[in-house]
Amino acid sequence: MKRRDFIKLVGTGLVLSGLDFEAEASPAPDLSRHRALYWEKLPDRRVRCLLCPRYCVVGDRERGYCGVRENRGGEYISLVYGRPVTLALDPVEKKPLFHFLPGRKAFSIATAGCNVNCKFCQNWQISQVRPEQVRFYKIPPERTAHLAYRYHAPILAYTYTEPVIFVEYMLDTAREASRLGIRNVVITGAHVNPRPWKDILAAMDAVKIDLKAFSEDFYKKIVRGKLKPVLDAIVLSAESGKWLEIVYLVIPGLNDGMDEIRKMSRWMVKNAGPQVPVHFSRFFPMYLLKNLPATPISTLERAREVAMEEGLKFVYVGNVPGHPAETTYCPRCKKPLIKRVGFEIKENNIKHGKCKFCGEKIPGVWA
Amino acid sequence: MRVLVVRVRGDFSSALKKGISALCKSNRTCLRRLFPRGTLSLKVNTLGGRKISTSPGLANALAQLAVEAGAEEAIIWDRSEWELRRAGYRIKRRGRIKVLATDSPRVGFSEELYSYGEVGSLFSKIQVFSRASISLAVLKDHDIAGVTLGMKNYYGAIHNPNKYHDDGCDPFIPQVFASEPVSSHHTLTVIDATRVQFHRGPSYHSRWFATPGLIIMGEDPVAVDHFGWSLVEKFRARAGLPSLKEEKRFPHWLITAEKMGLGKTSYQVVEL
Numbered sequence: 001m002k003r004r005d006f007i008k009l010v011g012t013g014l015v016l017s018g019l020d021f022e023a024e025a026s027p028a029p030d031l032s033r034h035r036a037l038y039w040e041k042l043p044d045r046r047v048r049c050l051l052c053p054r055y056c057v058v059g060d061r062e063r064g065y066c067g068v069r070e071n072r073g074g075e076y077i078s079l080v081y082g083r084p085v086t087l088a089l090d091p092v093e094k095k096p097l098f099h100f101l102p103g104r105k106a107f108s109i110a111t112a113g114c115n116v117n118c119k120f121c122q123n124w125q126i127s128q129v130r131p132e133q134v135r136f137y138k139i140p141p142e143r144t145a146h147l148a149y150r151y152h153a154p155i156l157a158y159t160y161t162e163p164v165i166f167v168e169y170m171l172d173t174a175r176e177a178s179r180l181g182i183r184n185v186v187i188t189g190a191h192v193n194p195r196p197w198k199d200i201l202a203a204m205d206a207v208k209i210d211l212k213a214f215s216e217d218f219y220k221k222i223v224r225g226k227l228k229p230v231l232d233a234i235v236l237s238a239e240s241g242k243w244l245e246i247v248y249l250v251i252p253g254l255n256d257g258m259d260e261i262r263k264m265s266r267w268m269v270k271n272a273g274p275q276v277p278v279h280f281s282r283f284f285p286m287y288l289l290k291n292l293p294a295t296p297i298s299t300l301e302r303a304r305e306v307a308m309e310e311g312l313k314f315v316y317v318g319n320v321p322g323h324p325a326e327t328t329y330c331p332r333c334k335k336p337l338i339k340r341v342g343f344e345i346k347e348n349n350i351k352h353g354k355c356k357f358c359g360e361k362i363p364g365v366w367a
Numbered sequence: 368m369r370v371l372v373v374r375v376r377g378d379f380s381s382a383l384k385k386g387i388s389a390l391c392k393s394n395r396t397c398l399r400r401l402f403p404r405g406t407l408s409l410k411v412n413t414l415g416g417r418k419i420s421t422s423p424g425l426a427n428a429l430a431q432l433a434v435e436a437g438a439e440e441a442i443i444w445d446r447s448e449w450e451l452r453r454a455g456y457r458i459k460r461r462g463r464i465k466v467l468a469t470d471s472p473r474v475g476f477s478e479e480l481y482s483y484g485e486v487g488s489l490f491s492k493i494q495v496f497s498r499a500s501i502s503l504a505v506l507k508d509h510d511i512a513g514v515t516l517g518m519k520n521y522y523g524a525i526h527n528p529n530k531y532h533d534d535g536c537d538p539f540i541p542q543v544f545a546s547e548p549v550s551s552h553h554t555l556t557v558i559d560a561t562r563v564q565f566h567r568g569p570s571y572h573s574r575w576f577a578t579p580g581l582i583i584m585g586e587d588p589v590a591v592d593h594f595g596w597s598l599v600e601k602f603r604a605r606a607g608l609p610s611l612k613e614e615k616r617f618p619h620w621l622i623t624a625e626k627m628g629l630g631k632t633s634y635q636v637v638e639l
Binding site: 044045046057059060061062063064065066067117119128129130132133224287288 | 414416470476480482487510526527529530532533567569570572
């Protein structure tokens with residue numbers, strides 16, 4: 001929009017245009033005032049948020065870093081409880097979850113807000129805004145779960161932004177969804193404290209964690225967060241017995257060193273297990289990293305080789321539709337088990353959780 | 368560079384006139400620089416409610432002065448109409464002097480993302496489309512930034528201020544200020560120092576509140592803020608409070624701002 005258009009639109013430049021504002025009231029944002037979980041009171045009506053490793057100390061009428069939890073007179077509230085900004089029916093492969101009910105639909109929801117600020121965020125228009133700055137729906141948890149049921153979605157996914165910041169809405173929705181026989185999955189950066197994370201894990205059937213790099217420096221400068229709590233959350237997830245997959249977005253010049261990828265893979269094998277699928281995804285320039293090129297496919301292929309050399313059994317290449325490394329291969333007989341093109345399943349050779357060619361048990365949730 | 372400190376005796380209008388006269392010395396070029404033709408926006412800070420926000424009387428007097436000096440219209444504005452009303456402003460959508468907010472109907476944020484250093488933000492369309500802008504801030508202690516004054520006031524012009532409070536807001540305050548919608552429009556900083564919250568800010572606490580009865584103004588945003596910070600420190604010392612440095616809240620962003628060439632931390636103070 002040009003300055004002239006704006007002036008015309010809102011009627012400023014009165015003297016020049018003779019236009020004026022219409023006398024209409026500002027719409028009051030109908031945000032929620034649901035009491036938040038995980039916080040403590042401090043003197044002078046301040047609170048300390050205990051949800052994520054930032055431990056925001058929030059003054060009266062102020063908000064935490066996520067922009068969706070507000071202090072109202074010494075009480076901490078969630079502004080996004082039952083206020084999703086997105087409702088969509090996605091293939092579960094889009095999350096991506098490759099070893100969890102392949103080919104099924106996931107009713108996917110998100111609210112505004114995020115507790116980090118990744119310079120490569122692909123959903124920044126909803127994650128890096130305050131809830132009143134975007135259109136939202138007003139749908140309580142019970143109705144959210146019933147919507148998933150009505151659309152015959154066997155999975156409810158908390159995704160797109162950072163579900164940790166709408167934990168209260170997520171936990172209540174997950175409870176209702178479970179009652180309806182719907183499986184719950186969370187797609188998260190896992191920048192979260194152990195206590196809330198354990199509660200989230202207890203409510204989930206599967207978890208996908210974005211491990212954004214394997215260096216504290218990257219987390220500090222590019223993510224505006226910390227690596228250690230994410231690694232702790234991965235360990236807790238692996239210990240919980242819930243299905244876990246990892247995505248590592250490979251960004252040219254920032255986290256694409258093969259030493260870093262080798263270290264990360266070694267750590268994964270040791271702390272989460274060799275059976276945890278790892279997806280090396282292709283970066284495309286966006287948000288604050290428009291100056292970088294897209295990741296060369298050869299880099300992703302090399303990362304996959306390195307990870308498999310370190311012992312990871314299921315390593316994928318992501319964001320490259322049609323690439324052979326989108327397919328699941330049997331670690332024993334090496335035959336293709338689930339052939340994928342993009343989010344579409346072309347062939348599934350897993351029967352009762354086993355390779356139909358050699359009988360090898362394939363880790364995952366298949367039914 | 369000069370920082371002008373005007374004692375308010377009587378109405379805001381005469382205090383402002385005294386300050387502007389001292390700043391421009393009847394120089395028409397200077398007046399045209401501060402109040403160019405077109406739309407002038409006056410960004411007030413109404414976060415602290417009626418007790419510690421930019422005085423509506425001061426904002427109106429400055430808007431009136433701007434219009435008299437040649438601005439075609441003046442928009443007094445902040446983030447939300449609700450906050451403006453709570454601070455005692457009356458929303459005014461008509462006339463040469465308007466009172467509006469980013470959340471007013473048909474205003475909102477820019478579609479373009481403006482990026483400078485670590486900062487990437489959408490800016491209020493009022494800021495983006497104004498010919499010139501004045502930061503009409505308050506004098507407050509800030510639990511994270513040390514102090515909140517004229518430069519930090521522009522946090523109210525971006526859509527994601529919550530993202531820029533790490534590390535004592537350094538280097539974020541100077542980088543928000545250096546972003547194109549602010550740096551290319553800002554002409555003047557005016558601090559409403561009729562009241563000061565010198566501890567436990569930015570919200571109001573009567574125990575650490577005083578009424579110096581001053582207006583601070585100047586063209587150098589760093590110099591004005593630096594002087595404002597020194598004043599907050601004086602009130603803190605007088606009340607027996609430790610300095611911001613002792614509390615590990617020294618406003619390092621002032622030093623960063625100077626290093627970035629946004630202004631000077633050495634200046635001449637002129638008391639009127």
